[in-house]
Amino acid sequence: KEKNGNKKNKKVVDFTKIEIEHLPTVILVGRPNVGKSALYNRLIRRREALVYNTPDDHVTRDIREGVAKLGDLRFRVLDSAGLETAVSSGSVLGRTTEMTAGILSRTQFAIFLIDVRVGLQPLDLEVGKWMRKNAPGIHTILAMNKSESLDDQGLLTSESAEAYSLGFGDPIGISAETGLGMVDLYEVLRPLLEEYVLQNPSIKTDVADCLDPEDVKTPLQLAIVGRPNVGKSTLLNALLQEERVLVGPESGLTRDAIRAHFKFEDRSVYLVDTAGWLKRSGQEKGPGSLSIMQSRKNLMRAHVVALVLDAEEIANARSSMKHAEVVIARQAVEEGRGLVVIVNKMDLLRKKHKSIMQEVMQVVPNEIQTVIPQISGIPVVFVSALEGDGRLSVMNTVVDTYEKWCVRLTTARLNRWLLKVMSRHSWKDQATQSRIKYFTQVKARPPTFVAFVKGKKQLSDTDMRFLKKSLKEDFELGGIPIRIMQRLVS
Numbered sequence: 332k333e334k335n336g337n338k339k340n341k342k343v344v345d346f347t348k349i350e351i352e353h354l355p356t357v358i359l360v361g362r363p364n365v366g367k368s369a370l371y372n373r374l375i376r377r378r379e380a381l382v383y384n385t386p387d388d389h390v391t392r393d394i395r396e397g398v399a400k401l402g403d404l405r406f407r408v409l410d411s412a413g414l415e416t417a418v419s420s421g422s423v424l425g426r427t428t429e430m431t432a433g434i435l436s437r438t439q440f441a442i443f444l445i446d447v448r449v450g451l452q453p454l455d456l457e458v459g460k461w462m463r464k465n466a467p468g469i470h471t472i473l474a475m476n477k478s479e480s481l482d483d484q485g486l487l488t489s490e491s492a493e494a495y496s497l498g499f500g501d502p503i504g505i506s507a508e509t510g511l512g513m514v515d516l517y518e519v520l521r522p523l524l525e526e527y528v529l530q531n532p533s534i535k536t537d538v539a540d541c542l543d544p545e546d547v548k549t550p551l552q553l554a555i556v557g558r559p560n561v562g563k564s565t566l567l568n569a570l571l572q573e574e575r576v577l578v579g580p581e582s583g584l585t586r587d588a589i590r591a592h593f594k595f596e597d598r599s600v601y602l603v604d605t606a607g608w609l610k611r612s613g614q615e616k617g618p619g620s621l622s623i624m625q626s627r628k629n630l631m632r633a634h635v636v637a638l639v640l641d642a643e644e645i646a647n648a649r650s651s652m653k654h655a656e657v658v659i660a661r662q663a664v665e666e667g668r669g670l671v672v673i674v675n676k677m678d679l680l681r682k683k684h685k686s687i688m689q690e691v692m693q694v695v696p697n698e699i700q701t702v703i704p705q706i707s708g709i710p711v712v713f714v715s716a717l718e719g720d721g722r723l724s725v726m727n728t729v730v731d732t733y734e735k736w737c738v739r740l741t742t743a744r745l746n747r748w749l750l751k752v753m754s755r756h757s758w759k760d761q762a763t764q765s766r767i768k769y770f771t772q773v774k775a776r777p778p779t780f781v782a783f784v785k786g787k788k789q790l791s792d793t794d795m796r797f798l799k800k801s802l803k804e805d806f807e808l809g810g811i812p813i814r815i816m817q818r819l820v821s
């Protein structure tokens with residue numbers, strides 16, 4: 332599992348929801364012929380690019396501006412022909428200075444390109460000097476372009492050491508022509524642009540919380556659901572131990588706000604909408620009524636849904652789930668929640684023949700696999716809430732599911748993985764040349780990934796299933812819903 336030692340909640344910015352004029356701006360700088368235009372074209376994906384006019388006309392004449400797409404990142408990108416003229420002519424001309432100063436004042440980031448094949452040139456040093464003098468507040472990333480022919484060794488040694496001497500930090504190796512290193516560029520840009528957006532509250536977008544799985548203070552929202560009489564209240568009491576229900580109805584609080592809260596191993600756990608069924612429990616005994624279960628809306632508020640089943644009922648019926656339970660399990664998964672199935676009242680089976688207990692322990696996981704075929708390994712816990720042995724096994728499973736659900740895998744790690752996975756499978760569409768260029772996680776809770784597919788056709792369902800299966804196995808993400816989307820790239 333990823334351990335980055337960051338104890339704070341991680342914010343994840345959705346760049347696709349930011350209006351164009353509020354997107355962070357990145358300017359491409361460098362002497363002529365280093366590949367600025369090539370990189371610009373790659374970033375805006377020319378054909379689908381939205382090029383628009385800026386108010387001052389003399390700016391648009393010399394500077395191209397478009398919206399860059401890099402994975403799920405969006406930013407405005409400027410190709411600095413004006414700056415280039417200024418530097419290459421050896422003197423900074425009045426008009427150009429004025430113009431570039433205007434441009435630089437509304438730019439937050441720069442990518443400084445050099446040509447790794449010819450090494451550092453005097454003009455590169457001049458661009459560096461110019462940037463330091465004129466754009467001291469702009470965060471500059473150094474990129475060694477045309478790196479496609481160099482192996483990793485080459486990049487790590489002489490060229491990057493030389494480039495490092497420019498004073499803009501560690502260079503990254505890219506190729507505007509082949510797309511090499513775009514993942515590294517993404518990895519460097521993402522946190523910088525994200526920080527910029529988060530520090531500018533005027534920029535409207537969706538910010539999702541990705542709670543660090545290592546953070547013990549994360550408020551886990553747990554919904555305990557099930558038909559009447561399966562033992563939800565009894566289980567709740569076992570979970571709460573001496574704490575009981577801590578939060579009662581206070582004046583001004585709606586019923587939705589009534590929440591029970593307890594600690595499990597230093598972790599806060601909130602119970603979602605338990606008040607609803609606590610009140611009615613024991614009164615509504617209608618078989619399988621959904622009224623007492625969580626509404627879909629309430630399920631959405633939960634991170635993990637614990638569905639409680641009655642072991643004795645299963646033993647008697649030789650089948651584990653009633654229709655209402657199947658519905659709620661499916662809903663939980665469709666809504667992207669983590670699902671944990673709890674088979675309660677196991678003590679009643681212990682009094683019976685051993686084979687009955689074994690049968691129940693087989694039937695339940697099999698049936699869950701049948702009704703929710705898209706996820707294998709949904710955890711099933713067998714407990715007796717009455718005898719109080721459920722707390723540890725239930726909560727360990729809930730927490731484990733929650734941590735998987737919150738996981739964030741770095742793009743670098745995913746793409747190292749992708750290389751291995753690509754060689755493991757005979758890809759159906761190899762003939763049509765559809766292959767995955769790169770793979771990135773765009774969201775956690777639940778983990779959501781995008782496969783960028785180069786080619787004319789989307790990957791087949793078989794290929795996508797293989798990809799999902801490998802992802803689940805290799806990163807231990809079994810038992811939770813994960814989503815993979817694909818995007819065709821040219």
Ligand code: GDP
Nearest residue numbers: 363364365366367368369476477506507508509
């Ligand atoms: P600019 O003057 O900085 O905008 O540079 P251009 O984008 O016009 O590129 C200059 C030349 O370098 C062109 O011939 C490009 O085809 C070539 N070029 C750009 N990027 C790469 C690259 O990553 N690899 C290689 N081999 N050539 C590149």
Ligand code: GDP
Nearest residue numbers: 559560561562563564565612613676715716717
């Ligand atoms: P709820 O309606 O889902 O909240 O279920 P309750 O917690 O009110 O439990 C319904 C009945 O089942 C009560 O009589 C409980 O004592 C009993 N019960 C709950 N858990 C267990 C258990 O693990 N074993 C046994 N034998 N009975 C249980």
